[in-house]
Amino acid sequence: MAHKYVYLFNEGNGTMRELLGGKGANLAEMTNLGLPVPQGFIITTEACTRYYQDGEQVAPEIMDEIFEYLHKIEAINDKELGNPAKPLLVSVRSGAPASMPGMMDTILNLGINDEVAAGLIAGNDDPKFERFVYDSYRRFVQMYSDVVMGLSKKRFEVIIDELKEKKGVQQDIELDTEDLKEMLVRFREFYKEQLGCEFPQDPNEQLVGAVKAVFRSWNNERAIYYRKMNEIPSHWGTAVSVMPMVFGNLNNNSGTGVAFTRNPATGEKGLFGEFLMNAQGEDVVAGVRTPSNISELQQTNPAVYDQFNTIATNLEKHYHDMQDMEFTIENGKLYMLQTRNGKRTAAAALRVACDLVDEGMITKEEALMMVDAKQLDALLHPQFDAAALKNATAAASALPASPGAACGQVVFSAEEAIQEAAKGNKVILVRLETSPEDIEGMHVSQGILTVRGGMTSHAAVVARGMGTCCVSGCGEVHIHDEEGFFELGGKKVYRGDWISLDGSTGNIYLEAIPTVPASLSGNFGRFMGWADEVRKLGVRTNADTPRDAHQAFEYGAEGIGLCRTEHMFFEADRIAAVREMIVSDTVEQRKAALAKILPMQQGDFEKLYEEMHGMPVTIRFLDPPLHEFVPTNPEDIKALAEEMNISVEDLNQVITGLHEFNPMMGHRGCRLAVTYPEIAEMQTRAVIQAAYAVIERTGMDVVPEIMIPLVGEIKELQYVKKVVVDTAEAIIAEKGKPLHYKVGTMIEIPRAALTADEIAKEAEFFSFGTNDLTQMTFGFSRDDAGKFLGEYYNKGIYENDPFAHLDQIGVGKLIKMAVALGKETRPDIKLGICGEHGGDPSSIDFCHRVGLTYVSCSPYRVPIARLAAAQAQIRNPRD
């Protein structure tokens, strides 16, 4: 028997997504369920693959099979393609195994030609119907020319514009039947002029052209891009469904609609949707007439409503998920055109998942898989009031750097932000870019808008950590802070003016839009509890402040995976001592300055330990290059010199001496501790003394984990670890009571991953610092990559930002090596990740699969990580 390339709807079923595509499989499934679906056929994805194997040709036996099936559906529907007496018009649609919305091509109304048009008109009494036929015809010509023949739609729009100008009208719908006839004539003239032949009148030729075009569209640029982004294999191919057109606009007893089985905004159970009588799907979208609520159908057409409602309920039960359905009523008869799992808001997703479990329709595991982890974010941040947002227009859009909505008055500096916030004003901090000195001002702001910087710029990283809304990299904003305004899209926005930011979309509004606070419904806790039952991967948080630690604890963090101690160095009350340390000439001077920092740093750690209630706290020792702590502009330098009681020249010399060509690859991380072991000594003292203080005060357990950054060579770690252990043991001996602490290292330098077997001899834990590891492995810095990454995305070289999604191929290979080598030396080694990737679901899945112990992420990503970890376990169970 020859290989089968074409299926009637009733020959397939819902499990055949790979062969029939998602749309085709669902149409088959609905047919099998006995639902009223216009009976068509599906050309398989294998036919598409074969088309490419055969050098973009449809093999004769496949062609024969297509026509064989065409005749079958002609018989079933009692209509014939090209027969003016009972014309069959069909839609030809793509349908890949995975949903690729809008990526590939569709052709409607296929089968129309002069004769068929005449036949259609002859068969209908409604005078308006003639206009509809010509409109359908000219749309088909336009669509076919574009999709099949490659004549851009836009070139036809020119003709339409000319006609409208001639007629003196603004809108297409103001054109009458005669105008549309003229349009059709002009379209076909243009077609001939461009392609040297007549527009095809033969419906069979039309069908073959359309099928080939759909096959070709599998490899159009946007489809390729979408597939790579979503990791859909290019060898899958697309199926093609050919289905008789049904017309909701035949007469007043016809109509069309879209409905969900539950409210996609809230998750509330019950039909939710709209319909429009005497209309086609396009009309609903175009908004010419206002559609009615689906509930009205119950009044106007109770039989159809009941039939649809029953179908909807059955489909939901059948698919175990909320359905999104399209239907058409032709001459009083209901047709189901499509069903699929419906898209929904985060709140709705949680409610639907919980309700379906309660209704006994799905298991908890299925519920967990039903919610996109990234969606949870929306629940944790303030959002704009939906009604107010409807009336607002974004002035610009930039990078959605940190989610949530914010509304406040413009300030241009961290100092201003602090002053205004102290008065109780809500502010939005607008900066060229932020730096560590701005942290306090960022903290008190509702939102942050920067001109420069990407998704992993300082502003973005810090804002996400704080859970503060941030829109970054808006190059269209021109700041004139001395004059006290910024320009955007020709408007001047002054200090104190209200603006609003949407950190989830990147939209910027030059007006005040009220926000509503985040509210976690009861479903949230219940759902997250299921995630915790399932997951094997621990979830910690990156937190440097008690506020962050508290927030993360509330969100379910199981410890701190990364406390960046340098953030504490920047605070106003201690930066002076830090600078004194930096300008020190001798070890003694440096130690004296460090002694001033010690009690403050100890106090910080005490608060963090208390917030974590006995869970492990990983403290990373000083990491950034020292020049980050010194001022850069002459005025600040002068002030500092006075404060330090040294000459400006001497201070300038110190600052010049700190200059680095490539700060990312300079004197930082454990290199600082090797050069100035007294810093590591002070930090150890603060960590250990704080632990004793909290244990004595609260009786709670404290497990400090000291983490040495930027290690690339075992002897570096040995050296610094000795300083740590000597200092810690001396305090422990003095206290006379045991204290458990661990010493480990970041794996963030490729050499550390490559020599992880050696490094594990000293390190009791590894924490993958994937921000730096990505930088070093790719050889570009995230601060500089913005210059060329855009072009890389355009040219399809990178599919996504390796700083947002872990590069599982390259960086991942290093991580896998390090995990294997580390376990070889120390089978019980604790393995974590504390880069930005620790909060990204696809990266978390990777971390689960390679056997990490925990991920650590910013407080607001903790719930996402908990869910993503559970989903990873469901996909690939591990012990």
Place this chain on the structure above:
Amino acid sequence: MAHKYVYLFNEGNGTMRELLGGKGANLAEMTNLGLPVPQGFIITTEACTRYYQDGEQVAPEIMDEIFEYLHKIEAINDKELGNPAKPLLVSVRSGAPASMPGMMDTILNLGINDEVAAGLIAGNDDPKFERFVYDSYRRFVQMYSDVVMGLSKKRFEVIIDELKEKKGVQQDIELDTEDLKEMLVRFREFYKEQLGCEFPQDPNEQLVGAVKAVFRSWNNERAIYYRKMNEIPSHWGTAVSVMPMVFGNLNNNSGTGVAFTRNPATGEKGLFGEFLMNAQGEDVVAGVRTPSNISELQQTNPAVYDQFNTIATNLEKHYHDMQDMEFTIENGKLYMLQTRNGKRTAAAALRVACDLVDEGMITKEEALMMVDAKQLDALLHPQFDAAALKNATAAASALPASPGAACGQVVFSAEEAIQEAAKGNKVILVRLETSPEDIEGMHVSQGILTVRGGMTSHAAVVARGMGTCCVSGCGEVHIHDEEGFFELGGKKVYRGDWISLDGSTGNIYLEAIPTVPASLSGNFGRFMGWADEVRKLGVRTNADTPRDAHQAFEYGAEGIGLCRTEHMFFEADRIAAVREMIVSDTVEQRKAALAKILPMQQGDFEKLYEEMHGMPVTIRFLDPPLHEFVPTNPEDIKALAEEMNISVEDLNQVITGLHEFNPMMGHRGCRLAVTYPEIAEMQTRAVIQAAYAVIERTGMDVVPEIMIPLVGEIKELQYVKKVVVDTAEAIIAEKGKPLHYKVGTMIEIPRAALTADEIAKEAEFFSFGTNDLTQMTFGFSRDDAGKFLGEYYNKGIYENDPFAHLDQIGVGKLIKMAVALGKETRPDIKLGICGEHGGDPSSIDFCHRVGLTYVSCSPYRVPIARLAAAQAQIRNPRD
């Protein structure tokens, strides 16, 4: 039978270096040859290992064995330790399996005490002898206190200085016997005061203390450092040789000397050395009296001379190498104290190797192993006139950045250098640091001195490439170029003053020292011919100019492994067009600017092809970030703006836009070609057109290899390769004649190494760019590492500069992976290395072992690489 830990000299032999140490094995071998060696014993390296295993204790059975052997040598020598009537004094010396000169401790004259001293004096009539005995005694006290008891020698020097002051003399030798007696008393008082006990009078106690001290010295800091540097395993341990002292200063019938079997400066055959009658070794070194040429011994003591000459000849035959021997004549009797293979100059090494082959004493392979590859460098560069150098004193010493000697007049800028050189003056360019704009000035200078920058700074790398002498990183030099002088050690050196540099030692002289040009003797060609016969690794050169290419060809390079095209962009006649390209707003403008560069670049390539006479030429496409091509100071910017006919503001905006936080990890390498494919297109055109031009003009074969830098992802390479291939194939089609060219890539980003299997699908060759690969793998830039590497060496964290010697552990692991992965995909892939490491012998050995096809290095390193490659093959033969 108990394990044997002690050997008499006649119980060992020359093959027992591991057990007896080098010195001990040679003493045993000489004893077996029947040579007159004072008969002592050797405590084995195993005893040292045991000492450490036993917690730094000498086990009782070993102690017993030592005294058993002491008694044996007392019997042999008819002297007894501590017997005043026939006192035995011994030396106790370390002797490791590998030569570790000066790294460990030695104690002489052991066995002396008050009684023995009195006995010695009583046994000798010479009135001067008493002084010698007390001098020996006080030296022993000093040496023992230092080495065994840890009382620093310097603290005794204070006592000596006090005595000299009291006596009003300058030199030790002006102190008489009574002064030395007083010194001895004071030394012993100081000893008691510091250590709370008397200086040991018991010779047995002295011996045990000394043996332990030698064992301990195996683990002193400098020995550990030396071992790691030379990869000597720490578990080997040191042997201890205990040998009766013989005194060349007993009377006028005694003496001491040192001699080589061949002239260590020239390699000329025949005894070469010095001796001094009535003297000890120290006196020869101290230069109190002028030693006589060894030939005079023939006149004054023909019997001893003949005996020594025969011994020397036999030793050389026995060891198959030039020997360096120490002897002492005591009372007319010759004693051999040491023999070893002699150190020699590069010229001597070549001559000795060639002569020994001619004399039938060694094979060519043995000859090749006899010459240290690094030594060859000295033959290729001018050297100071030896006589003139003797009278010169270095004012400072800094990094020996590029070898050779140079003498010239000080200039402070590249422009000055060009002007002065044009007048025929010899100049030394003195700069804070150099930049690419200085290249022309560097070219015309005799030598370069920089204040900043390490061994791999711009100045160092470029100077080595040019073969120009360079001393870098001399922080003691303070340049006041506006006033026209620099300061060094309190002296002002003005523009036009003569100075001299030794790029092989790093010495800086504030005077003119004449140089002699490099001269390659006939031995050179012959010897290098043997190397070429043996080696399997190809040797290419890194060359950007016809001059370099020519030089490298002369030195035996087999092609160009790296031509950095950007160097061509800096030249005065084209930098304007390059800058025009950079400030271009549109592709068209950029193409217009590139069109101006095309003919110049094509001309460059034509010259390079011609110089290489049909051997492969690898051309790397534009690599550095564009900001390197734009001026940085306001005046130059203004001038450029005028030249470019744009406003200073616009130009400043372009320059600001080019700013990068981490230029090393920024917009460079193939990222430029992705953003501006028209640059790669122009460069391809230049490469291919130049090839046709040379083939047409000369008929020689031309094989261009186009190398894409900084690839980290296969799709980057695919993109750029397509631009290259499309451009090249268009030209080839136009020409109608075939042309072979290759497209490959640098492997210099960790991700490229990790995904080398993918990358090899597109790359026809890999060239490891180990400079960048080292930077990325270690996570530090070579420009910034200077800030902390010093401390890393001090603390023993790194043993040597990973930019000078390839890190075989970490970077090496990536290279091995890339080689294996690359060959998996493309078994015949060509594999080269073009970083600085390509000229370093230990790195070349690694390249040989991992199976690279060739190394590429600067022209002056080509002979070194040829020899190192041959040695690698002899050590580890491969196909």
